[in-house]
Structures are given as structure tokens and as C-alpha cells.
Amino acid sequence: MAACPDPDGTVGAFLCRAGQHLRAAAIPNSRLEARLLLGHALATDPGRLVGESRRPVPPAAAAHFADLLRRRLGHEPLAYLTGRTEFWSLSLAVSPATLIPRADSEALVEAALAAFPARGAVRRVLDLGTGTGCLLLAALGEFPWATGLGVDRVPEAAALARRNAVALGLGGRAAFLAGDWADAVAGRFDLILCNPPYIETGDIPGLMPEVAAHEPASALDGGTDGLDAYRAVLDALPRLLTEGGRAVLELGQGQRPAVSALAAARGLAVRGCHADLGGIERALVLGPG
The missing domain is CATH 1.10.8 (Helicase, Ruva Protein; domain 3)
Structure with a gap:
């Protein structure tokens, strides 16, 4: 050396x-x-x-x-060591209880903005699997008349998201709860965001060690075919979306056809799909059929 x-x-x-x-x-x-x-x-x-x-x-x-x-x-992730990361120009606290937000997921915010050019059209936002709260808080920053609810099955994650909301001055417009996807959620929402676990169980050991060994498995593992969480979320969307509402779901590489078929089987229509900066179809936009 x-x-x-x-x-x-x-x-x-x-x-x-x-x-x-x-x-x-x-x-x-x-x-x-x-x-x-x-x-x-x-x-x-x-x-x-x-x-x-x-x-x-x-x-x-x-x-x-x-x-x-x-x-x-x-190979412990840098964000866990410093306790912070950035998403959509927001400085967020992170912890090993949450997935570290990726720039790829910003495609969901871009897709939401494209779906609602009139910012006042979004009044209620739901974020399923909120983690750090990154998607919900980015959306609330862009839709100034909206309030939001973030749900995570990990109580520590929901609590961290709440702290991020308060730190960003959004605590009065955002609520968080611990629950299994939308089981505990009532009412209808104009915009629903979700970055579900979508990696096939057998592929997780081959991921980079920062991810496979350190990020929470519950935020990564999508089951044998990577689609388990999509099935649960899509089952709930018809009762949660307003008539003109949109759901934006993050996709893994190559998952658009499978997730689109699952959505169609539940009476949902594909309204668009946005790519991330790497050109991968990342944000699937759904609406009532």
C-alpha cells in the first residue's frame, strides 16, 4: 500500500x-x-x-x-452508517428497519406528477410499504393540498417515517401506521404509491452484499415468483382508488407484463409506465377499469 x-x-x-x-x-x-x-x-x-x-x-x-x-x-451500507440519505432532494433518516431509498424509485414520483398535472386534483395519498416515508413525503411536497397516510408492517419503519415527516415540516399532513398492506386502511385515495418487495426469493443471495446481508429481507423478498406483494396490493386497489384515482407501483426489471396481467384480472387498467434513468420500466400507473 x-x-x-x-x-x-x-x-x-x-x-x-x-x-x-x-x-x-x-x-x-x-x-x-x-x-x-x-x-x-x-x-x-x-x-x-x-x-x-x-x-x-x-x-x-x-x-x-x-x-x-x-x-x-x-459492506454495511453507507446510508446505515451515516444514518441519512437523499431522495427527491429530501434529506431522510434511514435505519436497518427500512430499505434504503434508491434514485430509481423517483420514477414513481415523476409518474404521479405526469398523471396529475393539476396539482390540486390530489387530496388524499396512500403509501403502502412506506419505509422511510420517501414516496409519501416527496408526493406531499409536490401536491400541496394533499394529506397522506403511510403504512408499513414494521412498526420501527412507520415510526421512522413519522420522524422524517416532522423533520421536513410535513408532520401535520402525514399520518403513519403499522399494518399488513391495506388491511387496516379505509376510505378512498386519489393517489396510491407502493414500492413492494419484488425480488424472487432464490435471487436474493446473489445480490450485492450491501443488500443481501444488510437490508431488511421483508422489503426485498417477493416470494418464489417475485409477485406475492403485488397480489396483495392489487387485491385492495379497487376499493381504495377514487373514480379518477391512480396507483403507481414500482416494478422490478421485466415485471411489467406479469403485474399488468394481475392488475387486469382485478378490473384495473394500465394507464402508463415510466422508465427510470437506466431505461428500465419502473413505475406502472394503474386506474379503475
């Missing part, structure tokens, strides 16, 4: 050595991740560290950083 140019005990030396270890562990963006971890350990903006290579790192922060680095080298 090459020598680092800055003196031991300084920001530059810590970043250099951490970057080398992260690269050796085949972790992408090693320099950026090293800076994010050290910024978290120092409780400072990571961007400031670029010009502070000779800044001494206090012993307590050095010990914290060493622990964070050890865990990251074990």
Missing part, C-alpha cells in the same frame, strides 16, 4: 489510507465514501475536508472513524 503524503493523524492521512482500503475491498467511489465517513465522524460537512488535509483528527473522532470504516469494509 503506497505511503500517504500527509502526516499521520491528519485528515489527509486518514482519507488516503481509508480510500486505499475501500478500493482494495472493491467499494466504488472510495475517495468520496472515505470523505463522507470521516465527515460523519468529525460531525462536519464532508466538503470542507477537501481543503483541510493538515487538520488534526481528535482521538475520539479517529476511533469513531475506524469503527465506521471497519463496518463499511464489511
